[in-house]
Amino acid sequence: MATGEVSVAGHAVEETCCPVxxxxxxxxxxxxxxxxALEGPAVLGPLTPEIRHAFDERLATARRRLDLTAAARAAGYPGRGEPERLARLExxxxxxxxxxxxxxxxxxxxTEPAEPAEPADELTATGLPEPLPxxxxxxxxxxxxxxATVRHGAEQAEATEWPWAELLPGLPDGADETxxxxAGGVGTRTTGASEAQEPTALPTTVDVLASRLRGWAVPERLLARLARRFPQARTLYLPPERPEPGPLRHPGGFTTAVCRGLPDPDDVLLAGGDQDGTVTVWRLWHQAPLASLKLHDRRVTCVDLTEDRLSVVSGGQDGAVRLWSFAASGRVRVLAWHDGWVNALRQRDGVVFSLGDDACVHRTVLGAAGAAGAVLARVGWASATALEVTRDGRVVIVAGSDGASLWDGRTGARTGRLTAEHEVACLALDREDRLVALGCADGVARIFTLGAARTAQAExxxxxxxxxxxxxxPGGVLATADDAGTVRVRERGGTARTVGAHPDRVRGLAFAPDGRLLSAGADGLVRTWPLAGIHRSDSDKGGP
Incomplete structure (x- = not known):
């Protein structure tokens, strides 16, 4: 097949191209x-239809196998492959x-050990886990x-990135096809893909060349060229990343959102509210929702998922707090009524706490007899904006224009106060219930300890x-978002930076159990923001 022409999808390919x-x-x-095989044994005699048919069948099989292998790699195989993505790629x-x-x-x-790309003696397959060397x-x-420069497994400064679209002009727009x-798939393409370009602004000295795409055609060839350019660099294969998911889209736009899940990235649930009173639950990053139901007469203002992830609690402009067992009986139960909007709610240790425009905190024990919860505390009109509760349900924090106050989650007695000179719009506790962050109207987030001193630690x-x-x-990292849709992160060393922005207000912000930062916007998009050096195994015992 080194001479003549072959047909690919109805188009002629010159003899200098491999037909597969x-x-x-x-x-x-x-x-x-x-x-x-570009050169085959000589065929004596005429080129019969049978010989040509056998060749065409062999060529078609080779093309399908190459495309199928590329599709499987692009879907995350071998390892933790994504069957749904593979079905789309097929x-x-x-x-x-x-x-x-x-x-x-x-x-x-x-799953069988693959031969490394050229030069073979310079590429070493390893089981090296993160962090990077x-x-x-x-x-x-x-x-x-x-x-990036890495010290003790953490990046020391902002990483410089070159997306594939910049390195390889002509890539398609769709994430799956890219x-x-x-991975080396051809599909309907009729001309050979151009080689990925080496960035012009690469560091002059490189110590480690690391690839997460073992066996992917384009990255392998680029890695081989970089290995020749930096012959002193240690060249490693790292555990593969999961293919970047496309954004989850909620057509109605989010009015509020929350996520809860296990460390397995495939088992994270997200619940979101809509303007028409509908609450929807997804499994990230599956486009089809698990369940959806209209629970309120007007806008949904707050949601939370129960610890067993079988039910969702929601509050709305209609003043109702409802429990929907979407993954169990399907039953909807009214837990409390507020005179005005339900501004915030939290489910902790089998108890639902809710805060309304009526300046009341309601407390409802799930599974207890009776339909409605009782008033735990009357906090005052100036403290009816935000609510947070420790995981054991013993400390309730409410906040508003007069700062933040602490209340006993069982008796309703006021136990303390956190002084903030500006109106508090939102609250968050760290995973150890040791730190509390107050998001304020002046654009500053203030971090306090919840110990006896209750002192301000950082801003x-x-x-x-x-x-x-x-x-x-993880590790006391703090993420914040504002009305303009800007998402910022304060890392362990105290350095704060902007990681991205939504085109509209962010309605939900959370770290998934595996350490990824997720944000849900009024634009209806859920996005993932990559954060260097943050891992799900990190402890939360570090300082702010």
Whole structure:
């Protein structure tokens, strides 16, 4: 097949291209990338239809296998693959989706040790876990290249990133097809893909070349070129990242949102409210909701998921606090009524606490007899904006224009006060219930301890308007968001930076159990913000 032309999707491909992977043939009996035989034994006699048919069948099978292998890699195989993503990617295969037996065989072959790309003696497969080794590191991942300096497993400064769209012009817009192309898939393409470009602003000295895309055609060839450019660098394969999920979209836009889950990224639930009173529950990042029901006559103002993740608690402009057992009986129960909006609520240790415009905190024990909760405390009109509760339900924090007050979660007695010179719009506790963050109207988040001293520990500024959302992450990391949709993070060392923005107000902000920062906006999008050096195994015992 080194001479003449072959047809690919109805188009002619010149003899210098491999008919399977479309790579430029550099001479030799087989393709250097897909091992297709470019030169075969001489055929004596006429080229019969049977011979041509057998060749066409063999070529079609090789093309399908190459595309199927690329689709599987792009979906996260081998390892923690995503069956739903693989099903979408299989629609890109030449010849259509595979048979189950064909898919099973391709997935089984991916689990076998693969031969590294050239130069073979410079690439070492390792089981090295995160964090990255120390030094100047260039990492190749699903989003592109990034360069950073690493010390003791943590990045020392802002990483420089080059997305694949910048390195490889002509990539498609869709995330699935982009990953398919990077993994070596051809699909309906009729010309060979151009090689990924090396960034012009790479560091002059590199200590580590790390790839998370073992076996992916485009990244492997780029890694081989970088290894030749930096011959002294240690070259490693790191555990693969999961393919970046597309944003979850809620067409009606979020009025409020909350997430809860296990450390497994596939088992995180998100609940969101809508303007029309509907509450919807998703499993991240599945586009189809688990359940959806209209629970309120007007806008949903606050939601929380129960600890067993079988029910959702919601409050609305209609003043009702309702419990919906979406994953169990399907029953809807009224827990409390407020005179005015329900401004905030929390479910803790089998008890639901809610705060309304009527300046009352209601307390309802789930599973107890009776339909409605009792008034725990009357906190005053100036303290009816935000609410937070410790995990054992013993301390209730309410806040508003007069600062923040602490109340006993069982007796309703006031036990203390946190002084803030500005109106408090939101609250958050860290995972140890040791620190509390107050998001204030002056654009500053103030961090206090909940010990006997209850002293102010730190501040985080940088917002141009009121802080509307605050959330603690691993190790005392604090995330904030404002009316303009700006999302900022204060890291363990006290450095604060902007990580991104929504085009509208952020209605929910949370760290998933695996350490990812999630934000849900009034624009209806849920987004993930990558944070360097934050891992799910980190302890929360560090200072603010």
């Amino acid at each position: 992977c479309l790579a430029t043939a550099a001479g030799g009996p087989e393709c250097a990338y897909c091992r297709w 629609t890109l295969l030449r010849g259509g989706p595979p048979q189950p037996a064909e898919r099973d065989q391709a997935l089984a072959e991916l 120390d030094g100047v590191v260039i990492e190749i991942g699903p989003r592109g290249l990034r360069a 990953l398919f192309r990077l 985080m500024d940088g917002h141009t308007g009121p802080v509307r959302q605050v959330a603690f992450g």
